[in-house]
Amino acid sequence: MKNTALTATHEALGAKLVPYAGFNMPVQYEGVSVEHETVRNGVGVFDVSHMGEFLIEGPNALELIQKICSNDASKLTVGKAQYSYLPNEDGGIVDDLIIYKMKEDSYLLVVNASNIEKDWNWINAKNDVGATVRDLSPEYSLLAIQGPKAVEAMQSLTSHNLSDIKFYNFVVGDFAGIENVIISATGYTGSGGFEIYCKNSEVKQIWDKVFETGAAYGIKPIGLAARDTLRLEMGYCLYGNDIDDTTSPIEAGLGWVTKFTKDFTNSEALKLERENGPKNKLVGFELDEKGIPRQGYDIVDNDGKVIGKVTSGTMSPSLHKGIGLGYVPTDLSEPGTKINIQIRKNAVPATIVKTPFYKVSS
Secondary structure (H helix, E strand, O other): OEOOOOHHHHHHOOOEEEEEOOEEEEEEOOOHHHHHHHHHHOOEEEEOOOOEEEEEEOOOHHHHHHHHOOOOHHHOOOOEEEEEEEEOOOOOEEEEEEEEEEEOOEEEEEEOHHHHHHHHHHHHHHOOOOOEEEEOHHHEEEEEEEOOOHHHHHHHHOOOOHHHOOOOEEEEEEEOOEEEEEEEOOOOOOOOEEEEEEEHHHHHHHHHHHHHHHHHHOOEEOOHHHHHHHHHHOOOOOEOOOEOOOOOOOOOOOHHHOOOOOOOOOHHHHHHHHHHOOOEEEEEEEEOOOOOOOOOOEEEOOOOOEEEEEEEEEEOOOOOOEEEEEEEEHHHOOOOOEEEEEEOOEEEEEEEEOOOOOOOOO
């Protein structure tokens, strides 16, 4: 198992560590519900240094990105980020990712930890335009400082005005006494905050300063289990659960980051699928009665016929009810539609709802 630069720190804090995507990662410290609520109402810090970072540079960098990614990266200006995915040739998804435009002809792609090697091979196999591709993953750490108090709690650590950094924008500058840190207004929780990219040799200093400064705001370390409940309450897809090599991005609701203003991998087939309408749709649902939906459980109609499968499910710490995502036939995908989740011997009634499940108060 690989360790992050902070593994010893997590051990000292009493974290429960589990294998995740080949890394030794903290799954929880105090408990999922406590950590979840800390992020929803205050500020918490995740070590997500297992994520992958690829730098694509050179005069043909944009050409390569436009060819392999679904979104239109030509719209990016320096200091902006964009959510996208890598389509495969068979109608599925290699990975979802974030693209950062660092400077002219220089882009940082942040990919899922479990897909680093797969993505690296895929991108390089498609690179017939001579772009320079570098894997920075082994050198870089990533902290996600998330929650409504993140801006206020972290402002004293940087000369940049954090409240000026809009969603999916970033700056490169000073943070916690370190220069050339990427401070990005991105995250996977729906509660605001920042993601901090730095060198492995710098992350311990940043972690310590973040907790020292954030102490007055009740800052806590947060594990991957709460990261999962937070993202699920927002209806965000998780690669390996809700999307994978076999799932259609159109069925998964990723049409909004699928731009047919250019040619990209499998774009003609995806365009046809969108025009004809997908057979299935990824939907959110809430249980009408007690129960916890889990990945792999069957979704059944009132006659007991299997119509789909749960791809992600949990007991929502914010809503105190069972919630989940799953694929169902398009004609059964409208919000308000009644379905059932097969939990062991019981078909538990549920209702399809519009995501996000958790509505962030402005």
